Amino acid sequence: MDKKLISEFESLLGKDRVLSETEELLCYSYDATSKDFMPEVVVFPLNAEEISKIVKLCLKYNNTPIVGRGSGSGFSGGSLPLKGGVVVSFTKMNRILELDEENMFVTVEPGIINADLKSYLSEKGYFYPPDPASYEFSTIGGNVAECSGGPSAVKYGVTKDYVAALEVITGEGEIMHTGSKTVKNVSGYNLTQLFAGSEGTLGLFSKITLKILSKPKEKSLILASYDDINKGFKAAISLLKLRNRPSMLEFMDKFSIESVKSIFKSDIIKITGKFLFIIEADGYKEEVEKSIGEYKKILEEFSPVFLFASEKSEDKKVIMDARKAISPSLRKYGDLKINNDIAVPINKIPEMLAFLEETSKKYGIPVINFGHFGDGNIHVNIMLDKSNAEMSEKGGKAKYDVLKKAVELGGSLSGEHGIGLEKKEFMKLKYDAYYMNLLKNIKKVFDPQNIINPGKIF
Numbered sequence: 180m181d182k183k184l185i186s187e188f189e190s191l192l193g194k195d196r197v198l199s200e201t202e203e204l205l206c207y208s209y210d211a212t213s214k215d216f217m218p219e220v221v222v223f224p225l226n227a228e229e230i231s232k233i234v235k236l237c238l239k240y241n242n243t244p245i246v247g248r249g250s251g252s253g254f255s256g257g258s259l260p261l262k263g264g265v266v267v268s269f270t271k272m273n274r275i276l277e278l279d280e281e282n283m284f285v286t287v288e289p290g291i292i293n294a295d296l297k298s299y300l301s302e303k304g305y306f307y308p309p310d311p312a313s314y315e316f317s318t319i320g321g322n323v324a325e326c327s328g329g330p331s332a333v334k335y336g337v338t339k340d341y342v343a344a345l346e347v348i349t350g351e352g353e354i355m356h357t358g359s360k361t362v363k364n365v366s367g368y369n370l371t372q373l374f375a376g377s378e379g380t381l382g383l384f385s386k387i388t389l390k391i392l393s394k395p396k397e398k399s400l401i402l403a404s405y406d407d408i409n410k411g412f413k414a415a416i417s418l419l420k421l422r423n424r425p426s427m428l429e430f431m432d433k434f435s436i437e438s439v440k441s442i443f444k445s446d447i448i449k450i451t452g453k454f455l456f457i458i459e460a461d462g463y464k465e466e467v468e469k470s471i472g473e474y475k476k477i478l479e480e481f482s483p484v485f486l487f488a489s490e491k492s493e494d495k496k497v498i499m500d501a502r503k504a505i506s507p508s509l510r511k512y513g514d515l516k517i518n519n520d521i522a523v524p525i526n527k528i529p530e531m532l533a534f535l536e537e538t539s540k541k542y543g544i545p546v547i548n549f550g551h552f553g554d555g556n557i558h559v560n561i562m563l564d565k566s567n568a569e570m571s572e573k574g575g576k577a578k579y580d581v582l583k584k585a586v587e588l589g590g591s592l593s594g595e596h597g598i599g600l601e602k603k604e605f606m607k608l609k610y611d612a613y614y615m616n617l618l619k620n621i622k623k624v625f626d627p628q629n630i631i632n633p634g635k636i637f
């Protein structure tokens with residue numbers, strides 16, 4: 180990198196908002212994948228005007244690549260500076276700019292942590308539903324770029340369903356505004372929704388306006404497990420057809436259940452059965468009581484082997500902590516994990532799970548599954564031994580088979596984490612050359628010199 184570019188950044192932002200020492204850069208070289216790439220400089224802008232100037236300087240200095248970074252918690256390599264260049268960290272842009280209570284929107288800077296926004300809103304009686312498991316540390320900017328989702332998606336949808344307007348700096352350094360604080364908006368192409376899930380490749384967000392809801396007063400949970408998986412599915416599908424559908428409908432396979440039980444000591448987790456559902460109802464107290472009664476009746480009709488209901492917040496914490504512990508607990512099955520977040524139509528989940536079991540047998544490696552039944556999003560964990568090269572090779576083949584099957588069933592390569600670096604070679608399983616070309620041409624419109632997060636998606 181031309182040293183003059185670093186000097187220009189220092190003049191623009193001041194030396195304390197520009198990092199260029201190796202030991203400082205290391206902290207911005209990785210994300211939640213096991214890959215790392217060193218940036219050449221990290222900058223900390225405070226507003227759109229500064230970001231615009233950063234982009235224009237990058238254009239001036241040999242089209243230096245720029246990668247936006249929230250908390251670096253991505254699972255697809257989105258925030259990794261694949262081609263070096265500049266990392267734009269949004270950590271200093273973390274303010275809540277406006278709470279519009281009359282119209283029910285909140286406008287924030289992109290670096291705010293999802294949990295901080297949730298707790299600010301909660302104190303005022305409001306609710307921002309998208310809840311990736313990383314909500315305690317991931318940023319809203321990262322959530323919008325990856326269109327993140329979590330357990331609440333079954334009732335409330337994912338991040339894109341809440342993004343109403345954006346301030347974006349394009350690859351030409353232009354500051355543009357999309358959307359409006361209205362539910363209805365039909366004025367040309369819907370660029371707001373194009374940016375939501377664009378994986379940081381079309382522009383850098385500097386302001387985000389989100390729709391908010393009023394907070395549900397009560398929440399209550401049920402655990403139900405089944406030995407006969409088909410009966411379990413029928414029960415879960417019946418719950419989804421209800422007008423008062425659950426606000427969460429998670430599932431865990433028998434290996435996930437055993438894995439959590441081995442590290443988590445609680446009476447509630449003394450679950451039996453091969454397939455577990457975690458089900459939540461939310462709303463007013465009377466509504467929740469009625470829903471829980473109705474859910475229990477349905478679940479019982481399909482002969483569960485374990486059924487537990489609770490409205491106590493302590494129980495909910497144990498259950499949700501156990502849910503969050505699945506991923507780390509899987510270490511006992513292998514020290515290297517290929518983590519896939521495929522999504523399939525809900526009625527194809529049984530077929531997909533049967534295929535995953537076959538895949539595990541075919542390659543002789545553990546394949547452990549859990550996820551969000553209510554939206555068809557399955558976290559497929561192919562567990563490997565780092566020191567075993569033959570096993571890694573089999574893991575790679577298993578990953579290919581899994582993604583291919585998800586596509587064949589009419590599903591998606593990624594339900595939550597995005598394509599980034601991790602799955603770009605698999606895009607051809609889903610899309611033909613014409614479609615891929617359209618995506619590339621869309622990128623060119625916003626970023627003609629290909630400086631914003633180059634090398635991702637395609």
Ligand SMILES: Cc1cc2nc3c(=O)[nH]c(=O)nc-3n(C[C@H](O)[C@H](O)[C@H](O)COP(=O)(O)OP(=O)(O)OC[C@H]3O[C@@H](n4cnc5c(N)ncnc54)[C@H](O)[C@@H]3O)c2cc1C
Nearest residue numbers: 249250251252253257311312313318320321324328379384
């Ligand atoms: C333990 C764990 C659990 C997780 N659980 C979930 C889950 O349940 N659901 C889910 O969807 N994901 C999950 N993730 C993945 C990850 O947390 C999400 O993708 C999250 O949205 C990333 O946010 P971040 O702030 O860390 O973004 P980063 O990882 O820093 O960046 C992600 C992408 O966003 C871009 N970006 C960041 N800020 C901006 C901006 N202001 N403008 C433009 N682009 C920007 C980056 O360039 C990159 O492409 C999990 C990750 C971990 C480690």
